[in-house]
Amino acid sequence: MSYGPSSLLGDVLRDKRAEAVVRKHLTGIVNAPLEIQLRYAPLEQVTGFLETMRADPVARAAFYAELATVDETAVEPSRPTEARTIPSPDYEPADVPVGGAxxxxxxxxxxxxxxxxxxxxxxxxxxxxxxxxxxxxxxxxxxxxxxxxxxxxxxxxxxxxxxxxxxxxxxxxxxxxxxxxxxxxxxxxPPAPGDHGPVRVHGTYHFRHADGTRHLPVGTTAYAWTHQGEELEERTLRSLAAGPFNKVRMCVFPKAYLFNTNEPPLYPFAGSPQEGWDFRRPVPAYFRHLERRIAQLGALGVEADLILFHPYDRWGFSDMGPVADERYLRYVVSRLAAYPNVWWSLANEYDLMWAKDMDHWHRSAATVKECDPHGHLLGVHNCQEFWDNGIDWVTHSSVQRVDVYRTAENTDAWRTRWGKPVVVDECGYEGDIDQGWGNLTPQEMVRRCWEGAVRGGYVAHGETYLADDDVLWWSKGGELKGESPARIAFLRDILEETPGDGIDPLPSDWDVPAGGVEGRYYLTYFGFMQPRRRTFALAPGVRYEAEVIDTWNMTVTPLPGTYEGVFTLPLPARPYIAVRLVARAVETGGR
The missing domain is CATH 2.60.40.10 (Immunoglobulins)
Incomplete structure (x- = not known):
């Protein structure tokens, strides 16, 4: 059977003979940043994506004719399986004193x-x-x-x-x-001031540090910021110090993708891109650099959400083989597990990692847990297909949107589905690039953060504004350019004033979500709607103070008097408004 228009690009690229045909005819795809995502697509969609192929039916026909000469069964044998090294008791001779180091x-x-x-x-x-x-x-x-x-x-x-x-x-x-x-x-x-220990799950859906201090994740993403060199990395740290974020998603390995085509200053293994890598020899300087940056984040009060594997790779680190994968995990987890501000993310977009089967992720989780005596948080991030976040070793769901529009609106349903905290690590990015995931308005970025928060989850920020130097925050860090971070800082202030563990979803009307602590604290968020007034119906017997929160203009306006039972509040008839109802004498904040 031959390859044709209905064959998936990923299947074709696994076959070395067919890959050679693709390289010859589809030069704009192989090794291009978008190849990772297009591997899910049939060839007819891929050729339609390329303008040269779409406009030249003769060239398209020549490609499919040559590809048809390749038998699908003629796949070259896979590389030999690496044998696991078992440390020998004779590594040092018998005349070396025991314990002499x-x-x-x-x-x-x-x-x-x-x-x-x-x-x-x-x-x-x-x-x-x-x-x-x-x-x-x-x-x-x-x-x-x-x-x-x-x-x-x-x-x-x-x-x-x-x-x-x-x-x-x-x-x-x-x-x-x-x-x-x-x-x-x-x-x-005793701990030094500000040292609270690793973050743990608390109260099923929320987080606290090991000493009981509440942690409300307000995250951002800068995947490859530690692979950019001293000057740019220091700029990133200054931006984080001045910003509202207390968690950053970041890759252990370098990344190759749109707006991120530069080579890193250091590589994780001995070797070179030209000569290949010795996965048996990590480069200590590489990992010392990473841990220095993690420690600097810790000093800023920022959690390092470390992505251990990812598919955006032109060096071969995403396909080292099972033995090398496990050896790498043992090394990096043993090095970093004693840093209190570490979270483990087994993968960014695990379902795009073609070289790894489902068993790989379970084996990897077992390795991480074995080498981490301190039990840091552990999750798996998706692209198209959710990981089963109900599995016992997953501590929290790390979610990417699976719908262009509706993402944060699913937060309460995901809580119920998995019985875990919901962290929407990727709901889209504020920016202006030509990718649909990377050109949200700042208003929409902020709306999604509020929508998820009121529904009992934690939605992370991202930013992808075009730049002449290709320094986009989402990948390389640098400076924040958008309008959403200031509004997210305002949201963080609101979250920190919430009593108890955090916001939980509360019974809501059909058209707007409400969350908080029932009978004590209510946040109702109207999003892009703009009512002039709203009637609330609460149980009698508790009097509430009411405030109108303008989430975009970052104002809190108290309304006069107190309210009980069924009452109607005046609203400003503009979008991005929330109403906060606080029972009298209810404490706020949490330790």
Whole structure:
């Protein structure tokens, strides 16, 4: 059977002979940024997408005629499966003293800050794969296991995030004799100001830090900001310091896509784009750079939502093979799990990663959980097909819109469907590029954030304004140019004034959503509608103070008096208005 107009581009590209035909005729597709998304499309749609093919029926016919000569069964064998390396107990000879590696660590630590044990040990062979290292950290009757990693130049490290004050001890286990049975202790004191520990799910649908401090995710996306060089990355940090966002989605690996075609200053593995990569040898400088940026985000109070795999790749990091994938995960999670401001995202758009089957994601989740003793949040982000966010190891849903228009409006239904917090990490982007996902008006960006918030979820910001230097916030960071961040800062202020854990959906009229805390606090959001007045019907017996919130102009206008039962409030007859009803003597905010 031959390939033809109904064949999917992705299936054709898996066949090396057919791929060669595509490369010859469809030069605007292969290795182009949009190839990832077009892999789902039949060839007739792909050729219709290319203006040259659409306007030249002769060229189109020549392409399909040559492609028809390729038998679908003539696929080249896949690459050999890599064997897993099992660290040998004979890595160091018997005359090396057990526990002889020189340990370096501080005598004290503070709660929720990273404690690091540095061991100066062996460097022969390939310590990245030949050495297994872990340590048990003990506090009273509790024991937690942290995994070590090789950091180059004979230095092995184990990082840990102490979660209790008092005396801690540790003891290492390793196949390398010098790294085995190294013991020590340290004292953990109170947390430093602003250190609250990792974010956890709280109250089913919301979040709190480990010490109980409420966390309301107000996120943004800057996928490749840590791959842009010092000057631009520092500009990004300054923008985050001045902005409202307390979470940023970002990739561990570099990204290749529209407006992001530059090479990164560093690569994660030894090798080069020309000569290929040695996935058995991570580049420590690459990961030191990443962790420095994560620590800087933490100092700003920003969570690093780390994307561990993504499909927008021209280097081969999205298709390393199962053994290399697991080895990479062990390395990066062991390095970063002791940073308190880390979230794990197994993938950005998992369903576009053609080289990985469904079992890959379950195996990867198990690896992350094994190497992370601190239980950071863990999710999977989708493109077209939702991941099953009801699975037990998924802590929260990380959602991309699956409808051009209706996204945040689904938030309350998704809460019910999965029984987890709903974080709409990608509802579209404020901007003016030629992609439908990247040219929302600022008003629509803000509307979606409010719509999701009132329905009990957390909708993230994104920005894609064209720039002569191709520095778009969504990919490279830099400066925020849009009008929505100031309004999202205003929304964050409103959210922080909400009592309890956060906003939950409340019984609403058919045309507008309401959320809050029943009997105590109500937010009703009118979106793009513009009523001149509105009647509210609440249970009698509680008197409420009423405020009209202009979510675009960022004003809060108290209405005179108090209200009970059924009452009608005057409204300004313009869009993007909310009404807040607060029962008298109800506390706001939350710790």
């Amino acid at each position: 020189r340990p370096v660590h501080p005598p004290t630590a503070t709660r929720w800050s990273t404690f690091e044990l540095e061991l100066h040990g062996p460097a022969h062979g390939n310590p990245f794969t030949d050495v297994a290292l872990r340590a048990e950290f003990r506090h009273g009757d509790r024991t937690l296991t942290a995994h070590g990693f090789y950091d180059g130049d004979g230095v092995h490290r184990i990082r840990f995030l102490p979660d209790e004050e008092g005396a801690w001890s540790f003891r290492t286990t390793s196949n390398a004799r010098s790294l085995d049975a190294v013991a020590g202790d340290f004292t953990c004191g």
